[in-house]
Amino acid sequence: MRPWTARKAGIACTLALCGSVPARAQTLPSEPIAFADGRVTFGGDVSASIAPDDTGFFNYTDYQHSALRLLRIDFTGSVKAGDHLAVLGEVRSENVESPRPYALFLRIRPWTARQFDIQVGRVPPTFGAFARRTYAADNPLIGYPLAYQYLTSLRPDALPANANELLAMRGRGWLSNYSIGNPTPHSGLAIASAFRWDTGVQMHVASGAIEATASVTAGTISNPLFNDDNSGKQVAGRVVVHPIVGLVLGTSASRGPFVTSAASRSAVGEGHDGDFTQTAWGGDAEYSRGYYLLRFETIVSDWRVPAVRAPLIEGPLRATGTAIEGRYKIVPGLYVAARIDHLGFSEIQGTTSRLPWDAPVTRLEVGGGYSIQRNLVFKVSFQHNTREGGRVRTLNLPAAQIVFWF
Amino acid sequence: MNKKKRTRRTLRTQRSSPALVLPLCVFFFVSLVPFASFVRGRAAVLTAAAAAGGTIRGRVELRRVASPVERRPNVSDLGAPLARDVSDRLRSVVYLEPAPRRAFEQSQPAHGVLDQRDERFVPHVLAITTGTSVDFPNSDRIYHNVFSLSKAARFDLGRYAVGHSKSVRFDQAGIVRVFCDIHSHMNAFILVFSHPFFAVTDEEGRYRIENVPPGTYSVVAWNEGLSSESRPVTVLDGGAAELDFTLR
Numbered sequence: 024m025r026p027w028t029a030r031k032a033g034i035a036c037t038l039a040l041c042g043s044v045p046a047r048a049q050t051l052p053s054e055p056i057a058f059a060d061g062r063v064t065f066g067g068d069v070s071a072s073i074a075p076d077d078t079g080f081f082n083y084t085d086y087q088h089s090a091l092r093l094l095r096i097d098f099t100g101s102v103k104a105g106d107h108l109a110v111l112g113e114v115r116s117e118n119v120e121s122p123r124p125y126a127l128f129l130r131i132r133p134w135t136a137r138q139f140d141i142q143v144g145r146v147p148p149t150f151g152a153f154a155r156r157t158y159a160a161d162n163p164l165i166g167y168p169l170a171y172q173y174l175t176s177l178r179p180d181a182l183p184a185n186a187n188e189l190l191a192m193r194g195r196g197w198l199s200n201y202s203i204g205n206p207t208p209h210s211g212l213a214i215a216s217a218f219r220w221d222t223g224v225q226m227h228v229a230s231g232a233i234e235a236t237a238s239v240t241a242g243t244i245s246n247p248l249f250n251d252d253n254s255g256k257q258v259a260g261r262v263v264v265h266p267i268v269g270l271v272l273g274t275s276a277s278r279g280p281f282v283t284s285a286a287s288r289s290a291v292g293e294g295h296d297g298d299f300t301q302t303a304w305g306g307d308a309e310y311s312r313g314y315y316l317l318r319f320e321t322i323v324s325d326w327r328v329p330a331v332r333a334p335l336i337e338g339p340l341r342a343t344g345t346a347i348e349g350r351y352k353i354v355p356g357l358y359v360a361a362r363i364d365h366l367g368f369s370e371i372q373g374t375t376s377r378l379p380w381d382a383p384v385t386r387l388e389v390g391g392g393y394s395i396q397r398n399l400v401f402k403v404s405f406q407h408n409t410r411e412g413g414r415v416r417t418l419n420l421p422a423a424q425i426v427f428w429f
Numbered sequence: 430m431n432k433k434k435r436t437r438r439t440l441r442t443q444r445s446s447p448a449l450v451l452p453l454c455v456f457f458f459v460s461l462v463p464f465a466s467f468v469r470g471r472a473a474v475l476t477a478a479a480a481a482g483g484t485i486r487g488r489v490e491l492r493r494v495a496s497p498v499e500r501r502p503n504v505s506d507l508g509a510p511l512a513r514d515v516s517d518r519l520r521s522v523v524y525l526e527p528a529p530r531r532a533f534e535q536s537q538p539a540h541g542v543l544d545q546r547d548e549r550f551v552p553h554v555l556a557i558t559t560g561t562s563v564d565f566p567n568s569d570r571i572y573h574n575v576f577s578l579s580k581a582a583r584f585d586l587g588r589y590a591v592g593h594s595k596s597v598r599f600d601q602a603g604i605v606r607v608f609c610d611i612h613s614h615m616n617a618f619i620l621v622f623s624h625p626f627f628a629v630t631d632e633e634g635r636y637r638i639e640n641v642p643p644g645t646y647s648v649v650a651w652n653e654g655l656s657s658e659s660r661p662v663t664v665l666d667g668g669a670a671e672l673d674f675t676l677r
Binding site: 055060061065066111113126130139140147149227268311314352354356397398 | 588589
């Protein structure tokens with residue numbers, strides 16, 4: 024048996040065993056597995072999504088994976104060593120591929136009476152609101168917000184030599200290639216990644232209605248890394264206030280070099296590793312009451328890229344992603360939801376025209392979910408995607424998903 | 430002018446009303462006497478019957494106490510969550526199955542309370558009769574969202590803040606699992622019975638079901654979703670039957 028086949032068979036067996044539990048218990052287990060008086064806890068979620076082929080690559084998270092055609096299996100674990108220390112981790116597999124570590128960090132609480140924590144390792148994102156939400160339970164729809172998923176044409180390891188080269192890649196973020204750096208075609212970056220976490224140190228403090236978080240990490244919000252590939256670190260901060268019950272207001276900022284040392288040297292030579300940064304600012308709000316929930320999030324990101332040849336790429340490349348979503352529970356176990364989402368880009372001057380450096384995208388997604396039991400949810404959604412450029416300009420995509428968590 | 434006349438007529442009617450009301454009241458109370466004595470007599474019969482019943486008492490021993498539901502290990506949290514749920518898992522429910530026929534004759538609508546406090550439901554187990562309304566006050570400074578998808582009661586109370594409360598009336602017997610949509614570790618049980626012959630044990634596991642009409646019954650003990658085998662017991666008029674259970 025080939026290794027990958029053995030792996031898939033192993034995962035299939037695990038799933039089959041998991042499936043046999045409900046037969047005994049008559050319902051699917053809904054509580055995390057705990058040992059040693061709760062010091063060791065395991066949880067997980069499984070989501071399976073189906074949709075027609077996304078010919079416009081609107082929902083691709085890299086060249087191989089579409090968020091609408093994905094079997095995602097997550098296992099999370101927590102090991103507490105007293106009141107001060109805990110190790111948390113998450114392993115994720117997509118489409119039954121080999122599992123990848125998604126998070127692994129040490130949480131230190133120096134004073135048990137104070138809400139002050141230090142996290143070291145592959146830590147949760149400091150920036151923004153969406154990336155920290157539990158996908159299975161807390162995303163009312165199937166698709167992701169564009170700012171966290173849509174692949175722009177910009178890459179950290181390959182750079183356009185001039186504005187024309189960048190404009191030629193408009194709407195081709197799923198597989199772009201440039202003349203400087205890595206010549207192999209590869210997928211570009213989302214404004215902020217919801218699929219990888221960064222590595223570094225994070226501090227979080229909460230007091231009453233205010234929370235603050237700061238971190239220093241190896242990558243950037245668009246390109247989180249395990250091993251640093253340039254000499255700079257990203258600094259990120261976030262402040263959250265809860266002015267009234269049900270209202271959460273947050274703002275985030277981050278700055279760090281995103282271009283790899285190799286690409287940077289190919290473009291402008293030695294000594295400029297830290298010059299090509301991603302600087303981002305974000306604002307988010309959530310309000311809930313009774314049966315409805317409203318969310319708003321906007322992210323503005325500026326990427327600095329080297330100016331190599333004419334026509335030069337002037338100034339930073341800006342992308343702005345804005346999403347508004349709402350959910351309303353109609354009857355117990357049944358809800359409807361909608362999200363309107365737009366991704367816009369700053370304009371640059373090419374030889375013949377002045378255009379946004381990537382093709383702006385708008386997405387409307389409507390759908391709903393039905394809880395078969397409290398931790399088994401069936402969702403359906405319908406997406407209408409439009410793009411002002413690229414091969415496919417408009418695409419409608421229905422999708423269905425089943426989500427189970429414990 | 431018309432208005433004045435109407436007002437005067439109204440006043441006249443009001444002035445003359447005591448003269449009419451007095452005999453009417455006398456007639457009403459006189460006619461009530463036989464009915465009241467019938468009701469009193471009926472109540473006395475019921476009270477006597479209830480008082481004449483027996484008692485089932487005993488202890489439920491838990492070999493292994495169900496551990497509290499842990500929080501899901503949410504790696505997305507930027508800091509450590511609040512302390513774990515320490516809801517009381519020691520209390521069991523003991524009940525007759527099936528209930529005496531007479532149990533269904535008396536149905537008194539009642540009220541129960543399931544508080545949301547420190548990210549847990551208090552009490553963790555609530556036993557009520559059908560027709561009971563249960564209040565779900567929120568005593569935390571954060572939102573909670575009480576819901577249940579149980580067959581016996583399917584409801585969702587939405588999100589409401591501290592100091593507010595919503596109620597649900599339980600009309601169908603069965604076990605209702607109650608959760609919070611925001612805090613997945615919060616859970617509680619409401620056991621809804623169509624008769625009053627049940628008891629929630631104390632922390633030592635002791636229980637006492639009183640006023641059980643004489644007869645032979647099956648008794649079941651329940652703890653955290655686990656039921657014992659039903660055990661027979663004979664209740665004598667004015668007597669006390671002892672019945673202990675061991676669970677897990």
